[in-house]
Amino acid sequence: MSDAAVKQNTVFVRPASSFWGGETPVAVVVFLGLALLPLFAGGYPVYILPQYLLFGLLALSLGLLWGFAGIVSFGQAAFFAFGGYAMGLVLQAGLGPEGTWLAIAVATLVGGLLAGISGYFLFSAGVRATYFVLITLALSIIAEQVAVSQSQITGGWNGMFVDRLSLGFGPLGEVALYQDVAAYYFVLPVVAAVYFAARALTVARFGKILVGIRENEDRMEALGYQPWVYKTVAFSLSGAIAGLAGGLYASHSNFVSPSLAGVLFSTEVVVWVALGGRLSLFGALAGGVLVSALSNYLSSIAPQYWQLIVGLVFICVIVFFKQGLAGLFADLAAHMLPRRPGGQRHG
């Protein structure tokens, strides 16, 4: 086929997704809005939002895995909590403000390595679907038990105190995050940067391959791919993001305890992502932020019934909006904006 003919064809056979299409403009607007928030609101919202954003980051870690590779993990809380413990232990070593960067890196690496090692053995052995879910459930139980039993390191049920971060910039000095506004302006760009990096990854070759594996793993193998390698990398990345979120969360809330590693919290993460929309990274992120905020609010006004209310909302969304809130908004946008032929799974 001649170049001219190819060019003519590629006018309409455009790639189905691009970084700046779909959800990215929405995410840009929301992050910019959040960046302006401390100018108009102070006090509790500025204190608590970074923690919700970090829950959102944890949800994003599962969204990347579940939405794109089709892998459901009930082990995300384990990586989150171990990231928190790693952050606390490195900070306790007293390496000073420069050591803070090391603590952040170690928290991320611990989550990534735990996921990478378990993923390697599970995926290379051909463990799939329900069996993988069950093993990640066991992973959460093991992580919680380790956190309880190794009390000389972790503090057991009493948990571990983790100090707020103080970032060293060499000769330029240091920036302490003891003030809520400073912590806010550190966490927000980190969450935004991880989101945009993950978004870029999902529209790149790697993300497309993950979608192929989600849709038909056997066909991908027959096309020359080794799905277990991509799944292991995706699980490692997901664990690393969860570890980073856990490390920053522990520092921001000054505390990490075994319950953060457990099955209950892991299940909450799955609920966040399902509600937010597993096929959208921003949906997963927003699900983590909004549902954890809603849970917190409901637990303060209806301490005995809040889990029941969240459960009912979960059932309604699963029954009526299988693609979660992101799917609902995408459908609304599709009705309001001019339609294009065909369909896209990820815009």
Add this chain to the structure above:
Amino acid sequence: MAELLRTSGLTKRFRGLVANEDIDFSLDAGAVHCVIGPNGAGKTTFLSMISGHLPPSAGTISYKEKDITALSVAERARIGIGRKFQTPTVFENLTVWQNIELAVLRPGGSAGTPAAKIADVLEAIRLTDEVDTLVRHLSHGQRQWLEIGLLLGNESELLLLDEPTAGMTAEETAATGELVSRLARERSLSVIIIEHDINFIRDLRAPVTVLHLGRILKQGPFDVIAADEQVREVYLGS
């Protein structure tokens, strides 16, 4: 023509059942070859051993004079062996473009713009008008062609086509025959086709191997095979 594929003493047993026994088969580069036989003759098992989906119980498979018997499905795909399954195995929830793109992006693929390669494949399988269509909305015949397109995008040199006209209309069957002939002629691809449609096989004018009870019963040109008493008795039924 140089030899592309050779199987020697290829045998597959499922416990007590012998699905393929002692199959010696060779295919030249750029050749089209049909495999026919009654249900249960071992045709799909034969293709599955070549594509790596089933390990042989005995015998060897060589491709471009290299022993590939121990290679995995993915490794065989990367050296150019592409499999089209009996039921179209495509990405139902993705668009036609996205399907071909996944084939084009495979590890170790040749250099070049993916968009140009995808456009080329879509042209070859006549699906340029369906580029943004979700595959689950395609007709059965179009899905069969799309799966052949996956093999083209994957740069397969040996196409293993398992009943490519199953469930097709007469027009679609004729178009599929034309497509296979064109791919062999214009792209020098080698093709092994399992088919039941005798008219389709006749029109291809390709050599035929008849399998019966897991063994090769006869090999030769279609006219000779069609006139063979033994073949007529076990397969053609007259």
